[in-house]
Amino acid sequence: MRAEPPYLQGERAARALRHELGLGFAPVDIWEVVRRREVFVALHDFGETGGDGLYVWRGGEVAGVPLIVVNSVKRPSRQRFTAAHELGHHEMHRFEAADVLIADEKVGTDGDERETAANAFAAYLLAPTEDLRDSVKALGGPPTPAGLVSLMRRYGLSYEALAYRLRNAGLIGQKALDALRAAREGQVARLMKRQGFDEYSIFPPPTEIPEVLSREAMRLFKDRVISEARLAELLQTTIDEALDAVRDAGMERSAEPDFDEEAVKELLG
Amino acid sequence: MEVSGQDIVALSKGPGFVCLDAMVPIHFNRVGRLPLLCEWFGPMVFTANVIMEEEIRGALSRHPENQAIVDSDWLVSVPVDEIEYIELVASLRKRWGSRDDRDRGEAEVVALCRRHGWTAIMDDDVGRSAAKEHAVPRVYMLTTMIAAASCGLIAPQAAWKLHCSIEQTRRRAMLTADECHRSVFMKCIEQFVQVGEKMGDRRWPYILAKRGLDDLVLWTRKNT
Secondary structure, three states: OOOOOOOHHHHHHHHHHHHHHHOOOOOHHHHHHHHHHEEEEEEEEEEEEEEEEEEEEEOOOOOOOOEEEEEOOOOHHHHHHHHHHHHHHHHHOOOOEEEEEEEEEOOOOOOOOOHHHHHHHHHHHOHHHHHHHHHHHHHOOOOOHHHHHHHHHHHHOOOHHHHHHHHHHHOHHHHHHHHOOOOOOOEEEEEEEHOOOOOHHHOOOOOOOOOHHHHHHHHHOOOOOOOOHHHHHHHOOHHHHHHHHHHHOOOOOOOOOOOHHHHHHHHHH | EOOOOHHHHHOOOOOEEEEEEEEHHHHHOOOOHHHHHHHHHHHEEEHHHHHHHHHHHOOOOOOHHHHHHHHOEEEEEEEOOOOOHHHHHHHHHHHHHHOOOOHHHHHHHHHHHHHHOOOEEEOOOHHHHHHHOOOOEOOOHHHHHHHHHHHOOHHHHHHHHHHOOOOOOOOOOOOOOOOHHHHHHHHHHHHHHHHHHHHOOOOOOOHHHHOOOOHHHHHHHHHH
């Protein structure tokens, strides 16, 4: 039997995830999707020239918590695509080895089959073909740069990513793709401004600590693995507020069990 | 294997034997390492009758995996059948406000250890507090694993892995399964080796009856 091409694997996995989460074909808040999959997200400044993100999962007998790290310096549309791409690795590739670490220098660029599949996953998850087809139809004609910018607002993808998405979904031909790509960066920025589209305000990166992360941080605090200060740092708040949160969640530390110093001294001689 | 009260008299007494609270075989079995208890403490490892009948056999419909514990012929369940110790169990349970069969296992383990001089392997706080009051040697399950590693019965990394496997679903021990507690765990093994060296050849399992082993784990956690 011939193996399924990686881009089809990616689309199929994204479709399955949408089905499982009851998302239909509508655009999604990717951060919410990741949260619902109980994957940790961390934003980290890797710099402008740094990689886009990475996916880490420690499997094996002592399973860890899956983690996605996204470069916080990149534009929101890039961050969204990166998060979706890394989620694709989580959905499709986490069982390939006991410990998985996939560092993505530049998502969206097809490398090996795994990367192609993760890109296709991200593209379909953020802009499913079914919805995209309707959106293109609603434009009332072949997509122009202005039309593409209006679609950016709907799907939270970058101009370039969306142009390729239309092509890969079979909604435009190569010639139309080339024409769309010929639009210069300045022109796209002007169109975005004219349409009042500020991606930083429409698609803000997550600022709230995911519940699963704050719960785990509080659990570590309760188990005396981390200090109050470290808890506050993880919850991105003050120590007092962190302790309030711990109290509200009923995660206070129990009294430190007493230990008999005399007995210890005696043992250690 | 169940034995009568009379047979118990014939069994060896003292700190060369241990008596397990229910959680010990249950958790070792859950992670597929039940036979280790026989390797470490065999040929006879004790537990209270009520634990075997009520908490293990009685829970077979919900936990069919307990069958492996029931089938372990090295695990000897012992009744509390002398009036003095029946009274002790009753008084402990009365003080704890226990209803129905709750806490009977812990109370009986304390009574049996008191009667036969065994060491209790027990994590339950109220049971441990009663054991302390009645001068019964007791250790946490975690302390037992550390001690076993310090005596060369299991490799340190394997002991840590075992602890982590158990803690993954349990999350009650003094050390969690988090990576940052690995160094504390290893440090504890080193400390226990020192303790064992002073004991000479009669180290295992007598080390478990040493006063202060659990305290040493807590102390090491605080100071590492």
